[in-house]
Amino acid sequence: MTVKTSIPLVNLQRQAQTYRDAFQASFTALLNKADFIGGASVEQFEKAFAQYCGAQHCVGVGNGTDALYLIFKALGLQPGDEVITCTMSFIATAEIFAPLGVKVVFADIDPLTYTLDAAQVARLITEKTKALLPVHLYGQPADLAALQQLATQHGLFLIEDAAQAHGAEFAGQRIGSWGQAAAFSFYPGKNLGAFGDGGGITTNDAELAHKIRMLANHGRLTKYEHAVEGVNSRLDTVQASILLTKLGHLDAWNARRNEIAAFYNHALSDLPDLKLPQLGANRTHVFHLYVVQTAQRDALLQFLNGQGIQAAIHYPIPLHLQPAFAYLGYQAGAFPHAETLSQQCLSLPICPELTMSEAEEVVRTVKAFFESRP
Numbered sequence: 001m002t003v004k005t006s007i008p009l010v011n012l013q014r015q016a017q018t019y020r021d022a023f024q025a026s027f028t029a030l031l032n033k034a035d036f037i038g039g040a041s042v043e044q045f046e047k048a049f050a051q052y053c054g055a056q057h058c059v060g061v062g063n064g065t066d067a068l069y070l071i072f073k074a075l076g077l078q079p080g081d082e083v084i085t086c087t088m089s090f091i092a093t094a095e096i097f098a099p100l101g102v103k104v105v106f107a108d109i110d111p112l113t114y115t116l117d118a119a120q121v122a123r124l125i126t127e128k129t130k131a132l133l134p135v136h137l138y139g140q141p142a143d144l145a146a147l148q149q150l151a152t153q154h155g156l157f158l159i160e161d162a163a164q165a166h167g168a169e170f171a172g173q174r175i176g177s178w179g180q181a182a183a184f185s186f187y188p189g190k191n192l193g194a195f196g197d198g199g200g201i202t203t204n205d206a207e208l209a210h211k212i213r214m215l216a217n218h219g220r221l222t223k224y225e226h227a228v229e230g231v232n233s234r235l236d237t238v239q240a241s242i243l244l245t246k247l248g249h250l251d252a253w254n255a256r257r258n259e260i261a262a263f264y265n266h267a268l269s270d271l272p273d274l275k276l277p278q279l280g281a282n283r284t285h286v287f288h289l290y291v292v293q294t295a296q297r298d299a300l301l302q303f304l305n306g307q308g309i310q311a312a313i314h315y316p317i318p319l320h321l322q323p324a325f326a327y328l329g330y331q332a333g334a335f336p337h338a339e340t341l342s343q344q345c346l347s348l349p350i351c352p353e354l355t356m357s358e359a360e361e362v363v364r365t366v367k368a369f370f371e372s373r374p
């Protein structure tokens, strides 16, 4: 009888156990203070995260989706304005625009890095275009040099969806400081994750930071004086204290993710029907996800799951083909690289807590699948 292994995509339980004492100390400090909204932990985390990203300001907010929404709201985009973004992403990247009356314009991915194709973006810019929104998908920065140049040339905002790439670098500079602002998510499974929802915005623009902070807190000037209609989207004190504890480990965790990715890259390199992740020029990857491509994706997924290895698909439907965006009128075939990736991508388990023997087990099982095939 064979014993089934059980390897999750991300092992949050193991991380919680490893750092249990530190987390409990954070909770105890918080209980002693009974300080649940705002306060020192939020301020300290914002300061530390801004510094980590090489940005001057960080504003903590309720989640990554709100981070994106608040950036565009604060930039004052008007109904009819257009923002160009990547069709291969999580829906949050694009669902924030309709409430602002802004039209989202999708572009394909570059098939090497799976991030926004800058050459296609250049062709999509019109008089209505106000901003470019690259996504650092799976943990790899988009081509920020090319996009920054386009933004400057056409007078556009450059906003980073950095939800999957905390700590990644382009041309030796951390992401989060390349454009007017960047949106981060601290969803538990992200490279820097809270114990619930959380998000943050980094920027070098003091005025923008102030505006976002006000919008995220009911448009407040003082407790009961409101300059504008805002929303309630603050980073919880409890999440900030957990994030502060975790931030000190982020570089080591990202290094460990790279170690595992390098092992996979080497161990899986001889499989002809498996395309491995590629790194674009001038950047580092933080492997939020380790995504392979194969024409036999669905069968491989089923095989791995059957062997107790949790693989997953990020994402099975590109945004331009989502029912939610049917009103935009895109047809299948519009963005062939993203469509192929969505049909062939498979995320293998990766997280700092994955052991080498678990990684070996993943490799053995992937190889067994291809050996069993004609």
Ligand SMILES: *Cc1c(COP(=O)(O)O)cnc(C)c1O
Pocket: 063, 064, 065, 066, 089, 090, 092, 093, 135, 161, 163, 164, 184, 185, 186, 187, 197, 198, 199
């Ligand atoms: C997770 C994610 C978001 C949204 O973050 P939440 O904190 O879940 O709201 C936005 N964009 C991308 C690319 C993401 O992966």
